[in-house]
Amino acid sequence: MVVMTKSPQTLEDVAMAMVAPGKGILAADESSGTIKKRFDKINTVSTDDTRRDYREMLFRTSAAMRGQISGVILYDETIKQKAKDGTPLVQIIEQSGALPGIKVDEGAKALAGFPGETVTEGLDKLRERLTAYRELGARFAKWRAVIDIGRKGDRTIPTLYCIKANNHALARYAALCQETGIVPIIEPEVLMDGDHDIDRCAEVTEATLSHLFAELIQHRVKLEGTVLKPNMVIAGKLAGKRAGIEEVAEKTVRVLARTVPAAVPGIAFLSGGQSDEDATAHLSAMNAAGNLPWRLTFSYGRALQAAAQKAWGGKPENTAAAQRAFAHRAKMNGLAAAGKWKQDLETVA
Ligand code: 5MM
Secondary structure, three states, rough: OOOOOOOOHHHHHHHHHHOOOOOOEEEEOOOHHHHHHHHHHOOOOOOOHHHHHHHHHHHOOOHHHHEEEEEEEEEEHHOEEEOOOOOOOHHHHOOOEEEEEEEEOOEEEEEOOOOOOOOEOOOOOHHHHHHHHHHOOOOEEEEEEEOOOOOOOOOOOOOHHHHHHHHHHHHHHHHHHHHOOOOEEEEEEEEEOOOOHHHHHHHHHHHHHHHHHHHHHHHOHHHHHOOOOOOOOOOOOOOOOOEEEHHHHHHHHHHHHHHOOOOOOEEEEEOOOOOHHHHHHHHHHHHHHHOOOEEEEEEOOHHHHHHHHHHHOOOOHHHHHHHHHHHHHHHHHHHOOOOOOOOOOOHHH
C-alpha cells in the first residue's frame, strides 16, 4: 500500500517528522567495509546484489516502515540503487511514508599528531554533494564523529583538541546541510569500547556535547532544524561493573539536560554495540521518566538490524522471517520511544 502523507517542507518540520511520537530512524548507512563485516557474520558474500536484496527486504517491511520508522539513513550506493523490479529504493521508502536520508561523512581518519584519536573527514566539495543528494530525494543527512575514551585510568584521551576538531567539522557540516535545505543529524559518538566506568563516559560525553553546542551556535546553525544523535551514558564494553537500566537512563538524561538546548527538537540515540534489548530498555526508561524538553528516540543500526540479519542469512527463502524480526525490533523501539516498552512484550510477539 502506498501511504500518501504530505511531505514536510521546512527544516523544522522535517526535524519534527524525524522524531515523530513513537517513531525513530533506521540507520542503514553501513559503508562497504562495515556491511561486509556484518555479512561475513552471516556467511553472505557482500555484492551489489546482496546488499540491494538485503536493504530492499528491510525497506519493504511495511509494518515497520509505516509504523515506527520515520526515516532511513542511506549510504551513497543505496540512495542511487533500484529494487529488483526497477523501483528506486528511495521511492520505496517515500511510499511507506518515511523520509530518505544520506550519510555524507567520509569516515573517521587518524588525527595527525594525536595517536589513538580520529577526526571525521568529508567537508571537501560537501556543498556540491549535498545539492546532488537533495536532488536524489535526501531530506536529511548524517555525519558521525568518533571520540575514543581509551583505557580505564588513562586520562590522556580524548584530548580537547580531538573534541574541538570533530565538533568544528560537525558544525561546518550542519551549516552546509541547512543551507541546502537538508536537516543535519549531528552524531558525536563517544565510543563504548574499553573498560571505563559509566561516570567516565558521563564526563567525556558532557565535555563533548557542551563544546559541540557552543560550536553549533557560533556557526549559526539553527538548532530547531537539527537532530542530535548521541551515545547513551554507559560503561565501556569491557568494564567489570555494568550500570543498571535506571542508572544509564538517569545519567544519560542528566548529561543531556546540562548540555542540549531545549530548541533541539529531538535526540535520536545510536545503539553503539549495546544488546538489542538493552538499547530498547534504556530508551524506554528515559521516556518513562518523562518531563523532557526534547523528544527522545532511536537511530539504531545494529540494534534494529542484528536480529533481521541473523534470520535472513543471505537466503531469499528467509525474507519473511527476517522481515518479522525487523518489524519486531521496530515495534519494541517504537514503544520505547513512548516509554511503554516492557520486557515481557519481547516474548509475546
Ligand atoms: C549503520 O552504521 C553507520 C555507518 O557506520 P560506518 O560508517 O562505520 O560504516 C553508523 O554511523 C551508525 O549509523 C551509528 O554508529 C549508529 O549505529 P549503531 O549500530 O551504533 O546503532
